[in-house]
Amino acid sequence: MVGVGEGRVALVVGGASGIGEATVDELVRRGWRVVVADRDAEGAERVASRITASxxxxxxxxxxxxDTSSVVAATRDAAERWGRLDAVIPCAGVIDPSPSDTLEDASLLRMLDIHLVGTIRCVRAAFPYLCEAAEPAIVAISSVAAHIGTPHRLSYTAAKGGIEAVVRTLAVEWAPHGIRINAVAPGWVKTPMITQAIDEGRLDAGTLEALSPFERLAEPVEIAGAIAFLASPAASYVSGTTLLVDGALTVRGPWPQGVVPPPVRRREN
Ligand SMILES: NC(=O)c1ccc[n+]([C@@H]2O[C@H](COP(=O)([O-])OP(=O)(O)OC[C@H]3O[C@@H](n4cnc5c(N)ncnc54)[C@H](O)[C@@H]3O)[C@@H](O)[C@H]2O)c1
Structure with a gap:
């Protein structure tokens, strides 16, 4: 377990599942100590116990x-666990698809509360502790859905676009404190959030796979690698940016007419 991150402490909020859980694993693999926070207390405990056991x-x-007081208490707990806090990764989220014209206030406000205000609550609570850290970093989670028109995702895309704006603002405002802040915008990733929607017939796997030129969804670990890089001192001059980790989905253009693209090489796992 010895690695370049040895000694550093990260707080991963939403760390009980999916991208958050993969990020916990990746940071631990790189030698970080990780506080796993989630509203799913059992899930957070399960992930932390698995890490400790290994x-x-x-x-x-x-x-x-x-809940601001819950976030403040969890952040204090995280910072006191090993007496420091070097990085915070607000990764909690849900999806709630609905047509925009009939979107109800309650649903809209809930999505903004979880994703946008939730991210702000996490970074605001961490600020005093990050100010004490040698190389503090924040990595927020946006989505490719904030970069392409994504029907029935009005509240989600509004929140994710907002997160990217928050990243730009805080990158400037908190730079004097040495804090870097960036976002990762994943394409579609094989996490419970997505696989459940596929299993329930709300999303079609083939349609999502076809969006990327690699013709596949991302594995959670492929997003976690980008998050871990941005959290680490290897990214010491990267701040205020959003790193798209989308398998070239957003830059996709057409092949010239008459050209048959070669079959996509399948990835070996
Ligand atoms: N899976 C994708 O394709 C994809 C793509 C782009 C962005 N994202 C974003 O990545 C993040 C993680 O999503 P995921 O796919 O890993 O989902 P996931 O459902 O696997 O994990 C989300 C975690 O967030 C937790 N959570 C939800 N609401 C919470 C709250 N109010 N407070 C604390 N924890 C809460 C859940 O308990 C769960 O552990 C989300 O912000 C999501 O929008 C996901």
């Missing part, structure tokens, strides 16, 4: 990003 350092806390 020789890593992890600690579980319960946090609901829609």
């Amino acid at each position: 020789g890593g350092a992890a600690h579980a806390v319960t946090a609901d990003v829609t």
Whole structure:
């Protein structure tokens, strides 16, 4: 478990599942100590116990990003666990697809509360601790859906676009404190959020795969690698940016007419 991140402490909010859980694993693999926060207390405990059982350092806390006092208490707990906090990764999220013209206030406000205000609550609570860290970093989670027109995702895309704007603002405002802040915008990723929607027939796997020139969804670990890079001192001059991790989905253009593209090489797992 010895690695370049040895000694550093990260708080991963939404760390009980999907991209958050993969990020916990990736950071531990790189030698970080990780506090796993989630509103799913059992899930956070399960992830932390799994890490501890395999020789890593992890600690579980319960946090609901829609509740400021819960986030503040969890962040304090995280910072006190090992006496420092070097990075915070607000990764909690849900999807709630609905047509925009009939979107109800309650649903709209809930999505903005979880994703946009939730991210702000997490980074605001972490600020005093990050100010004490040697190389502090924040990595927020946006989505490719904030970069392409995504029907029936009005509240989600509004929140994710907002997160990217927050990243730009805080990159400037908190630079004097040495804090870097960036976002990762994943394409579609094989997490419970997506696989459940596929299983329930709300999303079509083939349609999502066809969006990327690689003709596949991302594995959570492929997003976690980008998050871990941005959290680490290897990204010491990267701030205020959003890194698209979308398998070239957003830059896709047409092949010239008459050219048959070669078959896509399948990835070996
Ligand atoms: N999976 C994708 O294709 C994809 C693509 C782009 C962006 N994202 C974003 O990545 C992030 C993680 O999503 P995922 O796919 O890993 O989903 P996931 O459902 O696997 O994990 C989300 C986690 O967030 C937690 N959570 C939800 N609401 C919470 C709250 N109020 N307070 C605390 N924790 C809460 C859940 O308990 C869960 O552990 C989300 O912000 C999502 O919007 C996902």
